[in-house]
Amino acid sequence: MVLLLSLQLVSSETDGDALLAFKARVTDPTGALASWNASTHFCRRWAGVTCTAGRVTSLDVSERRLTGTLSPSIGNLTYLSSLNLNQNGISGSIPASLGRLRRLSYLSLCDNAFSGEIPDALRNCTALSALYLNDNRLTGGVPDRLGGALMPYLMYLGLGTNHLSGRIPPSLANITMLSLLGLDQNFLEGTVPDDLSRLTNLMSLNVYQSRLAGEIPPFLFNMSSLQGLTLANNAFEGELPADAGVPTAIGKLCLQALQLSNNELTGGWEFLEGLTNCTSLSEISLDGNRFTGAMPSAIIARLSPNLQTLKLGGNGGISGVIPPGIGNIVGLQTLDFESNLLSGAIPEGIGKLRNLKELRLQQNKLTGPIPSSIGDLSQLLVIDLSNNFLNGSIPPSLGDLQQLTLLNLSGNQLTGHVPGEVFKLSSLSSAMDLSGNRLDGTLPGDVGQLAKLALLAVSRNRFSGEVPPELGLCASLEFLDLDSNSFTGSIPSSFKSLKGLRRLNLTSNELSGSIPPELGQMSGLQELYLSRNELSGRIPAELENVTSLKELDLSYNDLDGPVPLRGVFTNTTGFQMAGNGALCGGAARLRLPPCPNSIRRGHVFLKIALPIIVGGVALCLGMLISTLLCCRKKRRNSPTADNNTARSVLNGNNYPRVSYAELARATDSFAEDNLIGVGKYGSVYRGTLSLKTNGSCVHEDVVVAVKVFHLRQVGASKTFVSEIQALRSVKHRNLISIVTCCSSIDADGNDFRALVFDFMPNYSLDRWLHPSSASNESKEGRVLSVTQRFNVAVDIADALNYLHNSCTPPIIHCDLKPSNVLLGDDMTAYIGDFGLAKLILDPGCHDAATTESTIGVRGTIGYVAPEYGTSGKVSTNGDVYSFGIMLLEIFVGKAPTDAAFRDGLTLQEFVAGAFPEKIEQILDPALLPIEGSSDGINSGSEESVVRVTVRDCLLSAVKVGLSCCRQAPCQRMVMKDAAVELRRIRHACVRACGQ
Incomplete structure (x- = not known):
């Protein structure tokens, strides 16, 4: 008895030590573990700790914002039955010591930052009924041993949103009690193994977004x-199997949710017949396929009246009418039929869908x-009827939709006045887009009731009358587009109240009078377009104080007088003033004539003040030196605008902070030996940085890529901010991840800006396609196979599709080229360099033609879309063009600027001239002879056999490239279709290669 009591005391002490070891390895910013101290026994008041008979049986410290690493001592809690650490920031590897927890039935490590492989030791936790490791950074494959016969009670297995690769192991079929299997958002390949048919208790299978x-x-x-x-x-x-009488028909499987979006499924619609009997079915998502x-x-x-979601959009080829x-x-x-070929009228019966929230x-x-x-x-919360051929007037009944947040009727043929009731929809918060119609009349003062609205666009209509000053009451407006109408009168000074306005477009109207100086009080304004009006007078000097202003177009008015000297007026690409013949002065680079009055005043000034100036030169010089020394000291201690921007966009993301000194040490003072790339706006160095990962007290040496911006280059500071703003809002497996940023002062007291990224050991795609262009490195054996090239192409297409169609707000990259595509250690492609990226400013508007933003020409010669040089407007079509050029380059091996292209010959013309019969003549010599060209795969019936070879796949890929880089933007493929098509071609290529 004494021995048993002694063992219990020792075991109890071991539990306490294990908990303290856990606490020592984490950072606790909220004090959630403050009660873990020697003043009380851990079984009494330690937060999150539950005991039975003096032993720890449950540890739940979820959602405590803990960071750091997980101590291996956790494996000493041998009586633990439940461990819940989800929704923290714990990083590092999952300790193998967890395999000692034989009583553990519930383990949740999801929503952290764990990395490395899933330890095989977890298979020793034979009592597990739930294992959640999703939403981490785990790599490697799904462990084959995890599906051994030693986990007879496991019902829930969640491994989604990691970086797992390989195939789904058939051994998972041995977990016969499995009810939920989540493998979504990984890099898994192959198909779903037939062995999983033995999982007779499986209720949910989720393999969303893999390969x-x-x-x-x-x-x-x-x-x-x-x-x-x-x-x-x-x-x-x-x-999909169609006949309800066949044992494998989809109608036999009465699901609650059928989610098959964004695949390559084809065929007729007969399979839907079987679903009409599924009364429990709540979702059918077949959008983004090829039906x-x-x-x-x-x-x-005849589908179930209980159905809540019906999505058939993005197939491109669905025709006919909307069912009455x-x-x-x-x-x-949710009813989504977008991006198809549907015709006819919208049926009146749609008004019976009283539960509808999205149309x-x-x-x-x-x-x-x-x-x-x-x-x-x-x-209704969302109505998007844009880019159809709808006519007639806007029904006043839309004003009854008191919960509506987005209304997009753009790109139709609507006529007449906009009912006043629509402008009273105070619930509108996302967008009201009426652009590209034939609407007329005036904007009523009721528009001031749209106090929550972020975007108001009435461009390209026939509105007239004055711009209502009540627009100044729309305090939440970020984007206001009134261009290409017939508005008259002056620009309301009430716009000064729109502190959050980022873009104001009044181009191509009949506005007169002067530009109100009050616009200089719009501290957040980034784009101001006032061209092609009848504005007169001087440019308000107050506009040079709007530090956020990057685009200002005042061209083709009647402005006169001096041009201000600071702010946007020093930016020759961002400031446009053509067609104003009486302007003078300004920055020297504008090459305007000097202002006559200033010359005369200058002569008078010199005549009177010259003796005084000469007499005080010595004193001024002394004061100037003192002032410079003082300013330099202040400069070291004062945050700049970029510093504020960097802090604001990274705030709350648990990014570690680094100083200039740390980056200098990491790169050996930015040694040339560590230089891995040089661009117009910056240089990239390889470095080893000691980081407090996710705020942990434990430092880890991490190999990183440090992009140092050349701040003396015009536009470099802007690209620094643009890149941070773009990267903060995106999350996709094929987009480069930002680690942190540095906005500081270097050793000489100069401004210093740098971004720190994950290091990509295989560098850029450009180095692989053109090895001779990279120096100081042996390129022997660095040749991409056909399959690798397809993988890279699909990775890039998926990332662009995400940026254009799934990111909020959508993003146009503007500088897509092989040197901006980086390759990880497993040759996964990542798009980087978002310095020129442009956010699409019209939420809910999917037509590239209506989401353009007026700017200077962006991009790189050879890859930039031709329309950028004429219209100065960017669009998703421009990214598609760059992607098409790069896709041709991937398989042809020649850059668009290759010396072979002379006398006006372009890469696409070079390829088109050999397509399709002479494709071998223009393919990358590294691919010749074409892999698998003598072999192939069969498809079709025995009577009609189609032989698919690697050559066929290359032809199809080249065809996609040519379709993407057509001269006319409207003739190019959209990115979503290109991504789907390339996935299909890659799959056929892998089969043809026998892989």
């Missing part, structure tokens, strides 16, 4: 236990009026 391909396994449609099937954002192909043909009106009208019986699906909350019908060929019955949909 899976092939046909959807038929066994999935036999799993009667399955309730949720999420296979979206992969490369699955083929037709074609007329929409099956009769079938859709759509109103029968009374439970619908997206944009980019079709719909005609007729907007049905007034839409006003009955009182729950």
Whole structure:
């Protein structure tokens, strides 16, 4: 008895020591573990600790903002049955000592920053019923041993949103009790193994956004236990089983959610017939596939009234009319038919969908009026009917939608006055876009009631009358586009109240009078377009104090007098003033004539003041030296605008902070031996930085890439801020990750700006495509195979598709080229260098032509879209052009600036001249002879066999490239279609190569 008591005391002390060891390895910014001290026993008042019979059985410190690493001593809590660390910032590897916790039944490490591979030792936790490791940075494959027979109780396995690669191990089928399997957002390849058919208890399968391909396994449609099937954002192909009488028909599988978006599925619509009997089905998401043909009106009208989400958008080839019986699906909350070929009128029956919250019908060929019955949909939050052929007037009933946050009717043929009721929709917060129609009349003062609205666009209509001063009451406005109308009168001085306004566009109207000086009080203004009006008088000097202003277009007015000397007026690309013949003075680079009055005043001044000046030169020089020394000291201690920007955009993201001294040490004082790249605005160095990862007290040596900006180069400081602003809002596996930034002073007292990124050991794509262009490095054996080139192309396409269509707000990269594509250790491609990136400023507007932003020419010669040189406007079409050029370069091996292209010959013309018969003559010699060109794969029936070779795949890829870089923007593929097509071609290539 004494021995047993002694063992219990020792074990109890071991538990306490293990907890203290855990606390020692983490940082606790909120004091959540403050109660963990010697004043009380850990079983009594230690937060998150639960004991049974003096032993720790549960540890729950989730959502405590802890950072640091997980101590291996956690494995000493041998009576632990539940460990919950989710939603913290803990990093480092998962300790193998967790395998000693044989009583552990619940383990959740999700939403942290764990890295490294999943330890095989976890298979020893034989009592586990739930294992959640999702939302970390884990690498390697899904451990084959995890699916051993030693985990008989495991029901929930969550490994999603990591960096796992390889195939789904068939051994997972041995976990017979498995109910939930989450493998989403990884780099998994292959297909879903047939062995998983043995998981007869599986209720949810989620492999969203990976690299899976092939046909959807038929066994999935036999799993009667399955309730949720999420296979979206992969490369699955083929037709869905259609006949309800066939054992593998999709109708036999009555799911709660069918999510197959963004694959390569094709075929007819017969499979939907089987789903009409699924009363529990709440979601059908088939958008972003390749379905074609007329929409099956009769079938859709018979879908379950409990259906909440129906998404068929982005297929591109769905035709016919919107089913008149759509109103029968009374439970619908989301209806998405966008980007197809639907025609005819919007049915009045749509007004029966009283639960509808999102209505997206944009980019079709719909005609007729907007049905007034839409006003009955009182729950609507989003209406997007843009880019159709709708006509008639805007129904006043839209004013009854008191919960509406986004209204986009742009790009149609609507006429008449805008009902005043629409301008009273105080719930509108995201956007009201009426641009590109034939609307007329005046803007009423009621527009001032849109106090929450971020974007108001009425461009390219026939509005007249004065710009209402009540717009100054719209305190939340960020983007105001009134261009290309017939507005008269003066610019309201009330605009000074719009402190958050980032863009004001009044181009091409009939405005007169002077530019109000009050615009200089709009401290957040970044873009101001006033060209092609009848404005007169002088340019207000107050505008030079708007430090945020980067684009100012005053061209083609009647302005006169001196041009201010500071701020945006020193930017020759951002400031436009052509067509104002009476302007004078300004910065020397503007090359304007001197102002006559200033010359005469200068003569008088010199005549009177010269003796005084000469007499005080010595005194002034002494004071100047003292002032410079004082300013230099202040400069070292004063934050700059860029510093404030850097802090604001990185705040709250748990980024470690680094100083100039730390970066100098990391790169050996920016030694030339560590220089890995030089661009117009900066140099990139390899360095080893000791970081407090995620705020931990433990330092780790991390290899990083340090981009130092050349601040003497005009525009470098702007690109520093632009790159931070772009990267803070994106999260995609194929976009470069920012580690931190440095905005400081160097050793000489000069401004210093640098960004720190994850280091990419295989450097840029440019080095692989053109080895001779990189010096001081042996390039023997550095040749990309056909499959690797396809992987890189798909990675880039997926990232651009995300930037254009899934990022909020959408982003145009503006400088896509091989040197801005980096390759990780596994040859995964990452897009970097967002210094020229442009945020699309029209949320909810998907037509590239309507999301352009007027700027100077952006990009690199050879890759920049031709329209950038004439219109000065960027669009997603421009990125597509650059991608097309780069896609050709990947397979041809020649840059668009290659010396072979002379006398006006371009890369795309060079390729088109050999396409398709002479493709071998222009392909990269490193690919010749073409891999697998003598072999192939068969598709089709025995009577008609089609042989798909690697040559066929290369031809298809080149065709995509040529389609992307067509001269006319409207003729280019959209990025979403290019990404889907390249995934399909890559899959065929892998099969042809026998991989």
